[in-house]
Amino acid sequence: MPISDVSLTRRQFLAKSARLAAGAGLGLSALGLTSCGGGSSSNSSSNNSAWRELAHRISGPVLRPGDHGFRATALPNNLRYASILPQGIAKCASATDVAQAILWSQQNDIALITRSGGHSYAGFSTTHGLMIDMTLINHAQFAPSSGIVTIGGGIRNVDLYSALQAADATITHGRCIGVGGAGFLLGGGIGFNMRRYGLGCDQVLSSELVTADGQILTLSATENPDLFWACRGGGGGNFGINTSFSLQTMPADNLITVFEIMWSGQSDAIYAALVDALQDAPPTIGNRVAASAVTPAQLAEGQDVIITLLGQLAGTPDELADILAPVYQVAAPLSADIQQLAYWDAQLTFLDEPGPPDHYQERSSFFAAPPSSEAIEAAFSFLRAWPGTSESASFVLFQTGAQVNAVAPAATAFVHRDSDWLMTMALNWGAHDSRSTVQRNLEWQAGFYEAMRNFSSGAYVNFPDPSLTTWQQDYYGANLSRLGSIKAQVDPLNVFHFPQSIPPASTTERRSNLRETLFASARRALARAA
Known part of the structure; x- marks a missing residue:
């Protein structure tokens, strides 16, 4: 669906989630929309119930404080931000899981962030709300006939290296084995191949993106081209959650x-x-x-x-x-x-950078x-x-x-x-x-x-x-205005936000009014669905 169509359906945004939930056998109370902001309730039993409901809605596990693996999963690479712990971690295993987690976070008024590698220098993959962990979406498939590799949005360099080495192929990639492929590509992607082959994002042919209203979109030069443009250098976490990328590879050098x-x-x-x-x-x-x-x-x-x-x-x-x-x-x-x-021996034994926390x-x-x-x-x-x-x-x-x-x-x-x-x-x-x-x-x-x-x-x-302090102009320059317009179309409520996220090209008052309109129409749609 093109962005213009996405923007026209904003008013059905949570109505679509109602249909999605209805298909999963969920009723009005299960969706948490009987009152806005249920996720921040001080009633711990209500809060725990909401988290149990999330665990039923996704196929991957949901980790809460005290669960085995919670602390290790929440630990960022930059230990300056290690004390910022989420209320829960949704380890999503598919794009559908991601869509459900995004909708659940809004229905329970709990802020979300996405994490693939956890290497945000500024701690932007930490949160006190919901962490959507992508590490289970780490597949890689190589097509020998075309040289195209398709990777999951949660793949890390160590697994990407293995897939490309097996295919005797390469792209522009980084050196730190723990870095997430999605964040690397979304921000541009520098590496020792860039002068020869261009940035990592220049090799992206298509991507799959889950938007704030739970839609799963294909992005390419012909499908949702504006979003495709934005996701090649616009930075991670701004427009939705990218669950896969297809890239054109090049043959790896013998020596x-x-x-x-x-x-x-x-x-x-x-x-x-x-x-x-x-x-x-x-x-x-x-x-x-x-x-x-x-x-x-x-x-x-x-x-x-x-x-x-x-x-x-x-x-x-x-x-x-x-x-x-x-x-x-x-x-x-x-x-x-x-x-x-040999190319991959060089990357894995000489040039690799462990990059511990x-x-x-x-x-x-x-x-x-x-x-x-x-x-x-x-x-x-x-x-x-x-x-x-x-x-x-x-x-x-x-x-x-x-x-x-x-x-x-x-x-x-x-x-x-x-x-x-x-x-x-x-x-x-x-x-x-x-x-x-x-x-x-x-x-x-x-x-x-x-x-x-x-x-x-x-x-x-x-x-x-x-x-x-001048990050908007410094990161994006002349492309900032177009990025803000795309953000306003695909995420008018600014669901995907962090201290340096691209703001929608609209006023705070307009977003506030839009939020109320969307929730009101969502309640009516949910009532009809029930």
Whole structure:
């Protein structure tokens, strides 16, 4: 059904759920619409009854506090948000389960969020309400004749890697094995293949989406094209819950060259030489250039910022040496691990990043050209002034450009199609670091970020930043208006919301009136159905 049709049926939104519930043998009281907001009732028996009703409506399990597996399932990757626990977790096993959980949350006035990998940097996959856990929807089917892989919305990288390795195929993918495929694709999807093949979202051919009114829609260039556009770079959790994706794969290389090369000393000059050398490198190379701070004590002992180049090249070690020759002329590496491996052996044994849970904040921005000497000087000045935690701080550049920029900014919701580098500024700390230490480091990071914003712009929605006040423009730029209009059509009540979700292009008053209209019509429809 096209979006225009979806928007025309908003007034039947909960009437449709009544028909869905009637088909499942549920009556008016079971739907929880005898009074709005039943889910937030202080009556614990009523609340428990509602959760039992959810457990009957979906095929997967519902976990409550105290249940086996609840805490482990609720734990986010960013431990800053580990204390935010849901009232319950619906482990959905199908799109129908997802639809029922979405409708139940509204009928019981309990806020919802979706989780696939739990790696939201800003904790946006945590909630005090209902967590819809997607990890049971983790299938992957490969069609050899077309090279298309269809994956479940709850698949994580570790399972995606296995499916693609078995098919001897690849896409643009990340390196952290626990990251969810859905969130990765919905926000764009950067990886070491992006300069060669484009972003992950550029390889998406279709998707299945469950909307706020429980409809299960197919999205493609010909079906619901506006939603298809929005779900390629618009960020996860904004328009509904994506339960599957079909992607065009490419053959995996028999051999690639992978490398991790480190320098210490002459750090500024090495960093500048690396950026210059890589700027003109072929799109067959994917890489990250990291500058890691050392503690004040280590700095006083003569240690300096550590430079690490990590990446892959669809080519030979000799070709890599040619690319890096200008850098080697500045200084010899402290260490260099360079190997030729089969593609998936390289990903799973050399380039993979476990990414265990930790306390952190990352901030991002895009460089439209190589960082200038002034930008590099500013960055190293801040790196050498790091206050220090028990863990780490780094300034990282991911090389973009090439095929990332071959797509027009308005062709997908991912607007940042004029960048050469994506900057991230990572700060990690331990559970035993004092509050004052953490605060001092966050203030240092804020000053560092503002200094670098003099040379960069925008931000990457898949690295959500809770400190970013201009996030709407920074994440979406010129595509924000269209995204807000699509949001208003498909989710006018803003069911899918979190602190940095795309707001519907309508006023709060209009949404409030629409909510009352929908619930009133729903009650009438339910009464008729009963």
